[in-house]
Amino acid sequence: MDYFFSTAINPDHPFVLFGVSHLLVVLWVIFFGWIVIRTGMKANEKRRNYIRRVLIVLFLIWEVEWQAWHLITDTWSLQDTLPLHLCSIMIWFSIYGLWKRKRWTFTLMYFFGIAGAIQAVITPDATYAFPHVRFLNTMFSHSLLVTSGFWVVFVEGYRPRMKDLWGAFAAINGYAVVMIFVNQALGSKYLYMGQKPETASLLDFFPPWPFYFPILEAILLLVMVGMYLPFRKSEGKRRELSPSE
Numbered sequence: 001m002d003y004f005f006s007t008a009i010n011p012d013h014p015f016v017l018f019g020v021s022h023l024l025v026v027l028w029v030i031f032f033g034w035i036v037i038r039t040g041m042k043a044n045e046k047r048r049n050y051i052r053r054v055l056i057v058l059f060l061i062w063e064v065e066w067q068a069w070h071l072i073t074d075t076w077s078l079q080d081t082l083p084l085h086l087c088s089i090m091i092w093f094s095i096y097g098l099w100k101r102k103r104w105t106f107t108l109m110y111f112f113g114i115a116g117a118i119q120a121v122i123t124p125d126a127t128y129a130f131p132h133v134r135f136l137n138t139m140f141s142h143s144l145l146v147t148s149g150f151w152v153v154f155v156e157g158y159r160p161r162m163k164d165l166w167g168a169f170a171a172i173n174g175y176a177v178v179m180i181f182v183n184q185a186l187g188s189k190y191l192y193m194g195q196k197p198e199t200a201s202l203l204d205f206f207p208p209w210p211f212y213f214p215i216l217e218a219i220l221l222l223v224m225v226g227m228y229l230p231f232r233k234s235e236g237k238r239r240e241l242s243p244s245e
Contacts, residue, residue, distance in 0.1 A: 021130035029121055029143035036147050040155035048155065052098045055148060059095050062141040069133060084179065084190040086116045086172070087142060094148045104167075106158040111168045113149035115223050117142040165228045169221060176213075 040051050063083070070076035083089055090113050097105030120142045127134065152158040179191040189195040196203040196212070206212035 021135075025130065025135075025139045026121060029139065029146065032143055033147040033150060037150055037154050040151060055144060055151075056095050056098050059091050059141070059144055062137050062144070063091055065133065066137055066141070069137075078186050079188040082188075082190070084182065084188075086112060086175075086191055087120055087145060090116065090145055091141065094145060097152070098148065101156065103158070106152040106156060107160065107164040107168050108171070109145075109149050109152050110158060110160060111149075111165070111224050111227060112172065113145040115220070115227065117145035117149070121146065159231045160228050161231075162228065165224050169224060172220070173217070 036051065036055070040048055043051065067076070067081065070081050075081075083092065090108065093105055093108050094113055096102075097109050121139060130136070176191055176193055179193045182188065183190055183194045189197075192203065193213070194209050196209070203212055203216075206215050
């Protein structure tokens with residue numbers, strides 16, 4: 001049972017970056033997202049509503065499991081378990097976005113649901129390996145974020161605009177500033193403002209805090225620009241058709 005629920009700091013069955021179980025789950029993420037999006041593209045609106053509700057329920061299941069496991073195992077803390085990391089807060093934005101289908105939520109789901117969660121799937125902040133519930137939660141909840149980010153483009157018809165990009169970039173920077181003060185007050189590391197993750201990640205290649213922050217800023221902006229570029233021509237066409245918009 002320790003393989004499923006252990007709380008050991010150094011588990012006997014630790015997570016191995018790019019190990020067999022990790023790579024198999026990455027393939028599952030790709031397959032799951034493809035099935036959901038293809039089904040949504042072919043479905044009528046009634047069936048799409050059903051898929052949206054299923055995604056919302058899955059998000060809630062993994063979020064409740066996350067909080068419940070920490071409470072049951074007496075590992076819940078203000079420093080680690082509040083839903084303040086980018087992907088944690090994006091779960092709630094994605095739930096609201098799938099429910100209300102507002103454009104601003106689609107913007108966040110596209111830029112941060114995809115960019116943030118893909119990095120978390122490739123280099124997860126994980127201690128335990130498959131089939132531990134922590135590993136399953138990390139991989140599957142982030143796969144939902146990636147899938148929902150692509151859903152808004154291919155199913156909902158969301159097309160990012162340049163002002164969406166800058167608005168999202170300003171929002172994440174404002175949130176990062178807030179998290180610096182939150183981390184100082186709580187002794188936490190939300191959004192990794194002030195401290196790198198303890199597990200392997202892209203930040204391992206960067207200098208210590210605060211010097212990795214501007215590097216992350218530049219990388220994030222480049223990624224967001226890259227995510228916008230496929231829609232640049234379509235934005236130009238919309239402006240020609242609607243010059244007053």
